[in-house]
Amino acid sequence: MNRKKHRDEDTWAPIQESLDDFQPAPLAARLREYLAPRVPPGTRRLDEPTRRALFEGVDALLAEHAGAWYTQAGARLGNESLGGYDPRSLFPGQSGAPDMGVESNIEHILSALGVAHAWLCTLDTYFRSLALPEDAADRVTVLSDAVRRVIALTAEATSGRGRWYDCVHRALDWLLESLDIRRTERVERALGEALEDLTSGSLPSEAQTRQAASIIARAVVRDDFPRRYPEEDVS
The missing domain is CATH 1.20.1280 (Monooxygenase)
Known part of the structure; x- marks a missing residue:
């Protein structure tokens, strides 16, 4: 890890200040607005390029609306260490029963974000003590x-x-x-x-x-x- 770059880009102050910006309900609405037209009811599977494009779109949406902590804390969607979510988790269909439900996928996204956010909030509470x-x-x-x-x-x-x-x-x-x-x-x-x-x-x-x-x-x-x-x- 390049520790100098890490310190310059991922300092704690802006992360801590943005923790209250995480609002799951408005985020769910934005994700629904983005995903629903792109994965309409009846969709059986997504090819890999389409799924990758959707994942990148979701990531960009979260980067804009979840709060600075999302981009600056190494907690972006796809960091499997936090929430067990990786890019293949979005509308999975390569093995087992595919999950093409927009609402269930939004729940999985917010659950993974919640793990990362909870970790940061726990650290913040401890640091303050x-x-x-x-x-x-x-x-x-x-x-x-x-x-x-x-x-x-x-x-x-x-x-x-x-x-x-x-x-x-x-x-x-x-x-x-x-x-x-x-x-x-x-x-x-x-x-x-x-x-x-x-x-x-x-x-x-x-x-x-x-x-x-x-x-x-x-x-x-x-x-x-x-x-x-x-x-x-x-x-």
């Missing part, structure tokens, strides 16, 4: 707990599906931003080291999560309290 203490040792403890909690919330939201670890990377970026923590070279290195073991298709063990949290928290505090936490000190 945090405050870093002045004491260095206490700060390590609070930060370490926060990193573990964010990983746990993200693991729960994604159930380890797909590239779920990308969601963890984003969420930890947002955590640090929400706490006004400087993204120094030391902190960047610590994030890369800490998250390396999480870049897999399985959820991390408690020991892996604890180790990642410790690496990140200590790197942050070493930058804030260099005399208390020199390079060789890991307390």
Whole structure:
């Protein structure tokens, strides 16, 4: 992941500010207006180019009307980690009984969006509850707990599906931003080291999560309290 690009484009403030823009009922009406003429009653199957075009149209509609969080949080429709929805989920017909119902497909779309939105709202509530203490040792403890909690919330939201670890990377970026923590070279290195073991298709063990949290928290505090936490000190 290009972390510089990621920070520039996906910062937390505009995501957090747009969470209230998610209004399922008006979105359902817009999706109905778009999809109903294109998939009339009696449609049995869609060819792949048509389905792809519909998916792109739905994505564009959501990008315009769901709120900035939809485009800036890596939560666009098709991110199977959040809601288990991928482009083949729209009007599926390649295996099993096809679902050509406009209303049922709208329900599936909004359900997937709801998972992503709920995850972001949960993170927002948690971020708002945090405050870093002045004491260095206490700060390590609070930060370490926060990193573990964010990983746990993200693991729960994604159930380890797909590239779920990308969601963890984003969420930890947002955590640090929400706490006004400087993204120094030391902190960047610590994030890369800490998250390396999480870049897999399985959820991390408690020991892996604890180790990642410790690496990140200590790197942050070493930058804030260099005399208390020199390079060789890991307390």
